[in-house]
Amino acid sequence: MQMGLIGLGRMGGNMRERLRAAGHTIVGYDMNPEISDSTTVADMVDQLEGTPRVVWVMVPDQVVDSVIDDVAQYLGEGDIIIDGGNSRWSNDIPRAERLAPKGIDYLDVGVSGGVWGLQNGYALMVGGKPDSVAVVQPIFDALKPEGEFGFVHAGDHGAGHFAKMVHNGIEYAIMQAFAEGWELLEAADHVTDVRQVFNSWREGSVVKSWLLDLAVNALNEDEHLEKIRGYASDSGEGRWTVEAAIDLAVPVPAIATSLFTRFTSRQEDSPAMKMVAAMRNQFGGHAVKEN
Structure with a gap:
């Protein structure tokens, strides 16, 4: 798959590396130009080919809404935004409702694994619609640990962050x-x-x-x-x-x-x-x- 990834800190940077090792094309954006693959959010989205376009947001809870609003202006019908940070679950349904009129779907993903996730994989708890989860499943499969466990579609919007x-x-x-x-x-x-x-x-x-x-x-x-x-x-x-x-x-x-x-x-x-x-x-x- 191709995917945009916003936020390349301790977690996001290692996730980018693990996904690339699995063969996925990841276009990262970070405010630190030394680690970013793109100059702006718009540039990151422009580098994503085909549809649907998927953008994973990995930033602190305090700025999630502003980042989602920023990236949403460059996306459209059928595209998917994922919030993989430690966000408050009660904000997920309003975010999904805010994106729905543009045809953009939303997934909330609780991610556990810390700095060891790069080598061991990440435990993933996902909230959102089954169709969108299926689209992103190859990404989830690459991030999770090898074996039967480590991934769950926990329920509808908010369930992933509530579980985390x-x-x-x-x-x-x-x-x-x-x-x-x-x-x-x-x-x-x-x-x-x-x-x-x-x-x-x-x-x-x-x-x-x-x-x-x-x-x-x-x-x-x-x-x-x-x-x-x-x-x-x-x-x-x-x-x-x-x-x-x-x-x-x-x-x-x-x-x-x-x-x-x-x-x-x-x-x-x-x-x-x-x-x-x-x-x-x-x-x-x-x-x-x-x-």
Whole structure:
């Protein structure tokens, strides 16, 4: 296939490389001219031959709408725009409705795989109409891992990004559990090799996973994580997962706690813990540390 790809950062650039290795013609556009294959969005579309023309957008959620509106002015009946970024699912139906009068179809694709996707493939969760999914299927087949799994047509518009949002919420909770377990092991004086404990779980254990492998990689590089500050940002999907759970009255305590713990990590000196320390001092005479 031929496809335009807007946004050639850590994910988009590797996706372009993997697709080209599979024999597809990818015309990329990026604001950085050193990595771009075209000078403008219009130039990128002009390089796409035949119909339908397919353009995959891989940019931050904050600018997705402006980029889609920009590329849509150069497309027409039967063409397809794909948003493959970590976008809020509730924006997908309005985007599809906005493009429909021009005859342009829209797919939302949740993409997981990070910087390892180039060699391992990407997990793809797709939302949209079956006919459009079928058109783009060769692209999806090239991006997904080899084997039976790694791709799902999750449902209509919004389903792909909703599935990816829940995926990331689960990811938050699993990472938090590993982190808490690691801290507890580090605090136990009689456990002499925490790194190897984590390593031992990688085979035969019910908690073995790619995230565990990545945790061991990090410990191999810095055994006690002394070079890393305990700060973790959130890119939005964790918040959206909790918000969706509230809207649907679904309890997600593990995911919610992992999200709020990330907020705690950003505080040099937690105000809430000041009050906890103060109350413990008041009722029990427990010592407090003074600034």
